[in-house]
Amino acid sequence: xxxxxxxxxxxxxxxxxxxxxxxxxxxxxxxxxxxxxxxxxxxxxxxxxxxxxxxxxxxxxxxxxxxxxxxxxxxxxxxxxxxxxxxxxxxxxxxxxxxxxxxxxxxxxxxxxxxxxxxxxxxxxxxxxxxxxxxxxxxxxxxxxxxxxxxxxxxxxxxxxxxxxxxxxxxxxxxxxxxxxxxxxxxxxxxxxxxxxxxxxxxxxxxxxxxxxxxxxxxxxxxxxxxxxxxxxxxxxxxxxxxxxxxxxxxxxxxxxxxxxxxxxxxxxxxxxxxxxxxxxxxxxxxxxxxxxxxxxxxxxxxxxxxxxxxxxxxxxxxxxxxxxxxxxxxxxxxxxxxxxxx
Amino acid sequence: xxxxxxxxxxxxxxxxxxxxxxxxxxxxxxxxxxxxxxxxxxxxxxxxxxxxxxxxxxxxxxxxxxxxxxxxxxxxxxxxxxxxxxxxxxxxxxxxxxxxxxxxxxxxxxxxxxxxxxxxxxxxxxxxxxxxxxxxxxxxxxxxxxxxxxxxxxxxxxxxxxxxxxxxxxxxxxxxxxxxxxxxxxxxxxxxxxxxxxxxxxxxxxxxxxxxxxxxxxxxxxxxxxxxxxxxxxxxxxxxxxxxxxxxxxx
Ligand SMILES: Nc1ncnc2c1ncn2[C@@H]1O[C@H](COP(=O)(O)OP(=O)(O)OP(=O)(O)O)[C@@H](O)[C@H]1O
Ligand SMILES: [Mg+2]
Numbered sequence: 001x002x003x004x005x006x007x008x009x010x011x012x013x014x015x016x017x018x019x020x021x022x023x024x025x026x027x028x029x030x031x032x033x034x035x036x037x038x039x040x041x042x043x044x045x046x047x048x049x050x051x052x053x054x055x056x057x058x059x060x061x062x063x064x065x066x067x068x069x070x071x072x073x074x075x076x077x078x079x080x081x082x083x084x085x086x087x088x089x090x091x092x093x094x095x096x097x098x099x100x101x102x103x104x105x106x107x108x109x110x111x112x113x114x115x116x117x118x119x120x121x122x123x124x125x126x127x128x129x130x131x132x133x134x135x136x137x138x139x140x141x142x143x144x145x146x147x148x149x150x151x152x153x154x155x156x157x158x159x160x161x162x163x164x165x166x167x168x169x170x171x172x173x174x175x176x177x178x179x180x181x182x183x184x185x186x187x188x189x190x191x192x193x194x195x196x197x198x199x200x201x202x203x204x205x206x207x208x209x210x211x212x213x214x215x216x217x218x219x220x221x222x223x224x225x226x227x228x229x230x231x232x233x234x235x236x237x238x239x240x241x242x243x244x245x246x247x248x249x250x251x252x253x254x255x256x257x258x259x260x261x262x263x264x265x266x267x268x269x270x271x272x273x274x275x276x277x278x279x280x281x282x283x284x285x286x287x288x289x290x291x292x293x294x295x296x297x298x299x300x301x302x303x304x305x306x307x308x309x310x311x312x313x314x315x316x317x318x319x320x321x322x323x324x325x326x327x328x329x330x331x332x333x334x335x336x337x338x339x340x341x342x343x
Numbered sequence: 344x345x346x347x348x349x350x351x352x353x354x355x356x357x358x359x360x361x362x363x364x365x366x367x368x369x370x371x372x373x374x375x376x377x378x379x380x381x382x383x384x385x386x387x388x389x390x391x392x393x394x395x396x397x398x399x400x401x402x403x404x405x406x407x408x409x410x411x412x413x414x415x416x417x418x419x420x421x422x423x424x425x426x427x428x429x430x431x432x433x434x435x436x437x438x439x440x441x442x443x444x445x446x447x448x449x450x451x452x453x454x455x456x457x458x459x460x461x462x463x464x465x466x467x468x469x470x471x472x473x474x475x476x477x478x479x480x481x482x483x484x485x486x487x488x489x490x491x492x493x494x495x496x497x498x499x500x501x502x503x504x505x506x507x508x509x510x511x512x513x514x515x516x517x518x519x520x521x522x523x524x525x526x527x528x529x530x531x532x533x534x535x536x537x538x539x540x541x542x543x544x545x546x547x548x549x550x551x552x553x554x555x556x557x558x559x560x561x562x563x564x565x566x567x568x569x570x571x572x573x574x575x576x577x578x579x580x581x582x583x584x585x586x587x588x589x590x591x592x593x594x
Contacts, residue, residue, distance in 0.1 A: 093421040193459050193460075194457060194458050196375060196461045196462065196463070197458050197459055197460055197461070197462055198454075198455045198456075198457040198460070198462040198465075199451070199455060199456055199457055199458050200458075200462070201442070201446060201455075201462040201463070202446070202449075202455050204437075204438075205435050205438065206447055208436065208437055208438070209433060209434070209435050209436075211397070211433060212433045212434060212504075213446070214397075214416075214417045214418050214421075215395070215397075215417060215421065215423035215426075215427060215429075215433065216421060216426075216446060216447040216450045216457065216504060216507070216508055217418045217420060217447070217450035217451060217508060218446075218450055219416070219418045223455070226456065314484055335503055339365055
């Protein structure tokens with residue numbers, strides 16, 4: 001693990017203005033986007049796509065906290081999306097629709113799940129850790145499919161979005177967008193503080209060389225477990241948002257494919273920079289959304305039959321494309337942005 | 344005679360049929376520099392692993408300052424004042440030399456479950472870290488990423504990290520291995536200075552260094568201690584000379 005991750009370290013706190021300006025630009029763009037959305041004529045679509053990007057950005061960033069800074073490859077992170085979503089669905093179907101109760105419940109349930117599964121998973125290393133986090137997420141997935149009162153396989157449609165102190169503020173898409181952006185920025189600032197703090201330094205040190213950390217007196221397990229719990233809670237919040245955006249919950253929120261996508265987003269954006277994960281999520285979802293059109297436009301030389309097949313089977317291009325990006329842009333998108341500076 | 348700071352009682356370690364530590368009993372007195380020498384593969388590093396808590400022992404007891412620490416974890420032993428360096432350099436290559444040391448200071452000063460405040464700016468931690476770096480002669484290199492230091496400087500950094508844990512006993516596994524002449528001279532001088540403040544167990548193949556620094560020397564051969572004595576008497580010991588076949592290494 002040390003050889004694998006030791007070379008590409010999280011940037012030192014002294015990284016350049018250029019890098020530090022990226023999150024500013026990113027959040028400013030998210031803040032300005034609704035204005036453009038209303039001018040675009042398709043504001044419902046644009047808003048919902050951007051909201052989705054921010055929610056996945058939050059989930060991917062929470063994963064980056066343990067993957068990029070702790071080298072903990074959790075292959076079950078979608079479980080927390082499911083927990084957050086089911087907190088909305090289960091409570092709502094019992095008449096508890098207020099976010100002031102739902103969110104603490106979502107965070108508490110995520111923390112508990114992370115604490116129990118983390119305490120077991122973190123006893124293992126490397127591939128075993130990957131497999132055991134996957135196994136726990138699958139357990140939760142099958143549990144959800146068997147929850148007949150809450151829709152089982154089919155899921156559950158929510159009557160409306162969560163209330164805030166009894167008021168239906170989030171029904172407005174702009175308000176929901178703002179709430180999502182607020183969650184994202186809050187989680188970003190918290191994560192940024194964590195990685196530079198004493199705690200974060202121990203986590204980063206453990207990623208580089210766990211034996212050395214023990215030899216100066218740290219017990220890496222305790223720090224990794226705490227990071228896992230924090231990360232799980234953030235992903236749980238993303239799950240709460242996700243259910244509210246869709247006004248629907250189902251076991252599909254926590255498939256292993258979803259967990260894989262989250263890893264992909266983090267790697268695509270660049271490990272260990274936090275905002276890179278958000279950019280990775282954006283790149284992933286935008287490609288997924290627009291690749292069919294791009295393919296259609298780019299293949300104008302081919303005959304119509306091949307052209308339509310290519311567009312229909314865009315996923316066959318999507319997978320290899322992602323792999324190429326990751327292979328050739330080492331360090332992900334953030335790596336590309338950083339490279340010119342390092343000469 | 345004062346109570347020993349470290350006492351090994353009939354310590355054993357085996358890998359299957361291969362006995363690597365064979366009923367080792369040893370006591371290290373407070374304040375002394377106790378060297379452990381022996382041919383390659385004698386089991387010196389294994390012994391340090393056992394004492395530091397990196398490897399469990401199959402039998403025997405380890406007492407530190409009168410307390411049985413045989414079953415404590417490595418971090419628990421560090422907290423009691425037992426620090427070590429590694430034969431194969433073990434540092435955090437992506438962190439600056441300063442941060443490598445500051446982390447060791449952080450481990451013993453206050454809680455590390457602090458989620459706010461920039462740790463790399465903490466004056467208290469950095470000040471102490473800088474003292475430790477200056478002690479080993481790396482003060483000027485504090486802000487270089489540890490992975491970019493020369494091999495010799497990395498060895499010095501290991502020493503500084505060990506010091507930063509404020510140990511009562513420092514276990515050093517070949518601190519001179521692979522260092523150039525000048526660097527090795529500097530480390531020897533550093534050890535000579537530290538000797539007056541710390542108890543040190545030194546594993547070293549460089550016999551000049553061993554005989555100029557050590558108060559007592561133990562000789563380990565095939566996992567057994569065949570002699571423990573003053574440097575002069577060990578040098579004259581026929582069994583020891585026989586173990587070092589050609590004798591030339593013993594000067
Ligand atoms: N994990 C292991 N499994 C089996 N044998 C091992 C293991 N680790 C060490 N050994 C063996 O134990 C013996 C002692 O090794 P050790 O590294 O302690 O020697 P050393 O005295 O430090 O040697 P050197 O002077 O070369 O550093 C060697 O014969 C080695 O091959
Ligand atoms: Mg050795």
